[in-house]
Amino acid sequence: MTHPEIKGGRGFFAGITSRFSHLGTAVHSKVNSLLGHEGLEVVNPEGGQEDVEAEATRGRFRHEDRESYWKIMHKYIGSDVTSMVTLPVLIFEPMTMLQRMAELMEYSYLLDMADECEDPYVKMVYAVSWALSVYYGYKRPWKPFNPILGETYEMVDHNGLTFLSEQVSHHPPMSSGHAENSHFSYDVTSKLRTKFLGNSVDIYPVGRTRVVLKKSGDILDLVPPPTKAHNLIFGRTFVDSPGDMVLTNLTTGDKVVLYFHPCGWFGKGRYEVDGYVYSKDEEPKLLVTGKWNTSMSYQPCDEEGEPLPGTDLKExxxxxxxxxxxxxxxxxxxxxxxxxxxxxxxLLPSDSRLRPDRYALEMGDMSKAGSEKSRLEERQRSEKGHREEKQVEFKPRWFDLTEEVTSTPWGDLEVYKYNGKYTEHRKLLDNSDTDKTNIEQLKSIMFNPWQFDSPADHVPHGNQVLAVNSKSTSL
Incomplete structure (x- = not known):
């Protein structure tokens, strides 16, 4: 089928349908344009006419911090700073990338609704709304901690759902995750690539996300847009994700293409998302529109992408x-x-909650957070040396490397598969007669993602609690 042509006065929705057949080219051109220059910068994406100097003093940075940070980072312009560069703790939030992966599960009920939905196109609306919903949380400007190799994060019984993520590789940094409830299973392998551009950084989501809806057996594949963090040093830091999000039903051939509008001057276009649900024959069936920080709605449309008469937007x-x-x-x-x-x-001793640098930052002790971060990174380098000396390859505990390599718009990706061992581990714990552990006991668990013992591993747990709970100052 040929795509409908853009007609004058027919509006945005009629025009966007013609972009579907050129999706691959469009995605690559967007990435190439990002590689060449920083793109549009704004002083204040929230609107208003605040003074630039006032903007520069917002947040955690003091003036001297910004100058110091610039001296550290300017030599890395054009580089991938995902894991090869030691970054100052003042740009971090007290959460790891593994925990950020879990944030996608906040609105998991949307996948439950997709699983129950009989309409194949509305099903795709619920599923893509789930994929988009995490962007509201991801707008935070601070960087999450890079996970230590072997680090994990687990979440149990969130609306009947269990989630587990694990850092499966350090160079390149890669994470895998698995979630499951009675309606769906979710699997992801993620390998971020970055390009540092001075006052901004481009982030390319080299990953594979698969969702299986259990009632229908439909397999959904997600390709998110690239992300850009603006004004890292000068101005108010904000995150933008201009480009296309594509969710494909690999079972039926149906597809959703959503366009994330770029942020313009004074916030123009920020948060706005528009697109279509297409049938396997590439015909638009539902228009989808909204803002990723507010809500998403859909409406039946004709072959030219215009709303059908007598229909209304439905949230x-x-x-x-x-x-x-x-x-x-x-x-x-x-x-x-x-x-x-x-x-x-x-709780697994490798869990992100137990990281002393993360916990110190959460408590407001920047100095301790920095020293603990350096200590963990040094221990990670020592672990690598031990493995090389013993000629031992690191093997993740909960995920297995497959022979599958999948292509993405930003590079090839080795795929890890959940091995099911955590499900059995959790089942044994849940069926045990062990007394319930209180919060202080959980906090006393020594963070331990390591393969090899060291004297520090045998420090009594109470000493760790005293260390991370030392008197601190506010951020």
Whole structure:
């Protein structure tokens, strides 16, 4: 089928349909343009006419911090800074990348609805709304901690769902995750690539995301747009994701293409998303529109992408209320992810919550967070030396490397597969007669993702608690 032509006065929706057949070219051209220059910078993406100097003093940076950070980072312009560069702790938030992966599960009920939905196109609306929903949480400007090799994060019984992620490779940095409930299973292998551009950084999501809806057996594949963090040093830092998100039903051939509008001057176009659900024959069936920080809606459309007469927009998803003036700009769900109150019985000692640098930063002790981060990174280098000396390859505990290599718009990706061992591990714990562990006991667990013992591993747990809970100052 030929795609409908753009007609004058027919509006945005009629025009976007013609972009579907050129999706691959469009994605590559967007990436190539990002590689060449920083793109559009704004002083204040939220709007307003605030003074540039006032903008420069916002957040955690002091003037001298910015100058110091610039001296450290300017030599890395044009480089991938994902894991090869030691970054100062003042640009971090007290959460790891493994925990950020878990944030995608906040609105997992949308996948439950997709699994129950009989309409194949509305099913895709619910599924893509789930994929898009995490961007509200991801707008935070601070960087999450890079996970230590072998580090994990687990979340149990979030609306009947269990989630596990593990750092499966350090160079290149790669993470794998698995989630499951009675409606769906979710698997991801992620390998981020970055390009540091001075006052901004481009982030390319080299990854594979697969969702299996259990009722229909449909397999969904997700390709997100690239992301750009602006104004890292000068101006107010903000995150933008201009480009296409593509969700494909590999079973039926149906597809959703959503276009994330770039942020213009004074926030023009920021948050806006528009696109279509297409049939396997590439015919637009539903238009989808909204803002990733507010809500998403859909409406039946004709072959030219225009709304059908007599139909109205119907809301598919709305963002939940978030805390006001939150110290870390966290959502309520992000606080749950970080909290020991929601940690499961038998918490793995490799869990991100137990990292002393992350915990120190959460408590406001920047100095201790920096020293603990350096200590963990040094221990990780020592671990690598031990493996090389013993000629031992690192092997993840919960995920296995497959022979499959998949292509993405930003490079090839080795695929890891969940091996099912955590499910058995958790089942044994849940069926045990062990007394419930209290929060202080959980906090006392020594963070241990390591393959090899060291004297530090045998320090009594209580000493670690005294260390991470030492008197601290506010951020």
């Amino acid at each position: 598919a998803w709305r963002v939940a209320d978030a805390p006001k003036h939150d110290k870390f700009q966290y959502t309520h769900f992000a606080h749950r992810i970080n909290s020991f109150e929601t940690a499961p019985q038998g």
